[in-house]
Amino acid sequence: RKEVEQDPGPFNVPEGATVAFNCTYSNSASQSFFWYRQDCRKEPKLLMSVYSSGNEDGRFTAQLNRASQYISLLIRDSKLSDSATYLCVVNSYTGGFKTIFGAGTRLFVKA
């Protein structure tokens, strides 16, 4: 089992749709969580950190469920420019630093 797992997709949605991605992690000692966005052949860029209480940034909402060991990303009112790959990232510091990237979920938003 991979330490961090994501549905690879692709998710094909129309403009204006709401889409949700989940990411599960296996290390219960994980301490910090992130969603990154990666455009084709480009470097990943931070979309959001994910806090225990959940957090929102405009059309994007991130949630953390420690009991079930997953994080989620909700995108409302999808735009064409949201088309990208979304990577979840999980960090742990217990027993040494580890940062694990999920393989990513591909999103296509169409007009």
Added chain:
Amino acid sequence: DADVTQTPRNRITKTGKRIMLECSQTKGHDRMYWYRQDPGLGLRLIYYSFDVKDINKGEISDGYSVSRQAQAKFSLSLESAIPNQTALYFCATSDLQAGTSYNEQFFGPGTRLTVL
């Protein structure tokens, strides 16, 4: 100018050659990282350095070595390149937010390496 730069951006080499990839940053961050990205596998950590005197192996360090020449410079070497080291390589930097375990990583543009 970009905060994190990588050179070269593209490199084609032959099996057995020694290759060095370089990373420089102007963000003033202490922490630097090297990753490789392969299709379907996501980014995997090769080495990381939390300050100039600190070097740590990541998930997949075999066949690689690094040097932290200064706070701003972190280079990755492939001593004897092999074809399965063909990948997209990213350098990243971060600075730990005080009082938290959160550290946003800032990535360079990547180096596309092909080993024939």
